[in-house]
Amino acid sequence: MRRAVLFGLALLMLALPAGTSAQEPKTSIEFPPGVPLVRQGFYLYSQNCASCHGDRGEGVVPPDIQEAPGPSTAMGPALAGVGAGAADFYLRTGYMPLEKAGDQPTRNPNFFDDHEIDALIAYVASLGPGLPIPDPHPENGDPSEGLALFREHCAGCHQIVAQGGYVTGAIPPPLGRSTPVQIAEAVRIGPFVMPRFSEKRISDSELDSLIAYVQYAKSPNDAGGWSIGHVGPVPEGMVTWFLAATVLVGTCVLIGKRLRR
């Protein structure tokens, strides 16, 4: 039966014109009561994820694509062992499903509803032991310790008040909409080109502090008044040159005029 489903799925994929987004196949279905969550997840997985991640989460890498027909952009990492934490992160941020393999995943409205995500997480978690969904407690953290950690590990890319930035080949996202759980997951997973930090690098209690700081940075206390977008020296320099310098020149002109009289 399962083979038949997969065969049908393969046929469906063949029928899809190249370039069609992976988001088409989603089919909502009312599962009869009693169907285990994992089974529901497998069904959704086969419909929406298998083209890139493999029929059984074994991943699709370029050599495999050479043999199999279909759009060459359909490739993705193996999911066995990534754990519920990774599935939770990618699905609840809307990072997955991805339009095209190799694109940077970006924050989107969730493609699946909460129940479907739970089912998919259960299926991915069943593939092998991996990162559980973390349970951070930022309220126990120390934002000042978090700032030190953030400066050391994160600010190079995400900017010191987590406004996001640039790396060649990727765009580190701003963290304004990240929930504490998502921040904890990202630190442990290292999505896209982000490094990952194990408990040896950043312990769970340090992670609490880190998250406490990111939460603080969502609305920092701008003691100086004008934040100028919290994006650092370039706009601050522009304000200096275009506003302060103009005022100075204007003052000079005024002084000159008064003297001439």
Add this chain to the structure above:
Amino acid sequence: MSRARDWFVSAAVLVLGRGKKRPRGPERERIVPLEPPSPRAELAVVGLLFAAALFAVAFIVVYALDRLPHQTQLLGVALGLSLACLAAAFIVVAKRLVPEEQLEEDYTVAHPAASDEIAQLVDESSDRLTRKRLIVVAAGAAGSALGLAAITPALSLGPALDPSVLRRTPWEAGRRLVDQRGRPLRADDIEFKTFYTAFPERADREEMGAPLVVVRLDPAALALPQGRDGWAPAGILAYSKICTHAGCAVALFRTPLFPPAEPKPALVCPCHYSTFDPAAGGAVLFGPAGRPLPQLPLRIGYGGVLEAAGNFSGPVGPAWWGVRMGEAT
């Protein structure tokens, strides 16, 4: 001996002597009204010019000593005061010694009478000066001292004396790598897909050559330049953390989660996005950096602790790597 006396006498004449009125041929009617000499203003000008020369010399001296605290500030003060004295001397000359006048004239036709008049004007303008030669000497001293001060820093373009101090860094064979808190970095603890900042054990961390960025890659994926065999034990690589473009800290490590479809691992500088390939000896992949990131040869020492196996593969940072050692002259 008599030569020294001659020098002394001429100096005394220069300082004390006052010019006499030169006969100016047939007496003509003055255009510039004759004003009485102003010895105090002249003295002030001479003093200011010599002060300018003195401060310019001070700049050269401070530059040459090179080991003073607050050297940069002293250099700025010396040069600034020199220029200020020069400006003050010019102001005194203009306000107190030389009459100021503006003339407008067409120069379309040659006008011998008018040019004579201008020559006379210029000539008479300096009539109030009694120590013209001294002022010229003082101005010459100020000018040449300032000129010397301006070209002194050019000495720094090349290693004038002993270039080996410029190549010194805290790293040498056997120096262990420690983290921010001073704990030794063990090879087994270095994980893939993350980056570490390391410092030399028991050495100044503020040195340009001190900080390292340490990453671990699959040894099979490495393509290090020739002659770097064994520099990356177990795939662990150490590079200078100072960007070779403008000296920022290379604080970004790009590391793909799914290598087939994502950008390859790279060390990126957040200032101008110079991007270096850690698998290829720090070669520049992108950005304004002109040189590869210098690699530090590593070896695994006693107790599995990472230690340096020598000095860097090239100059650290955007300038000479020893510039902050305080020893370069």
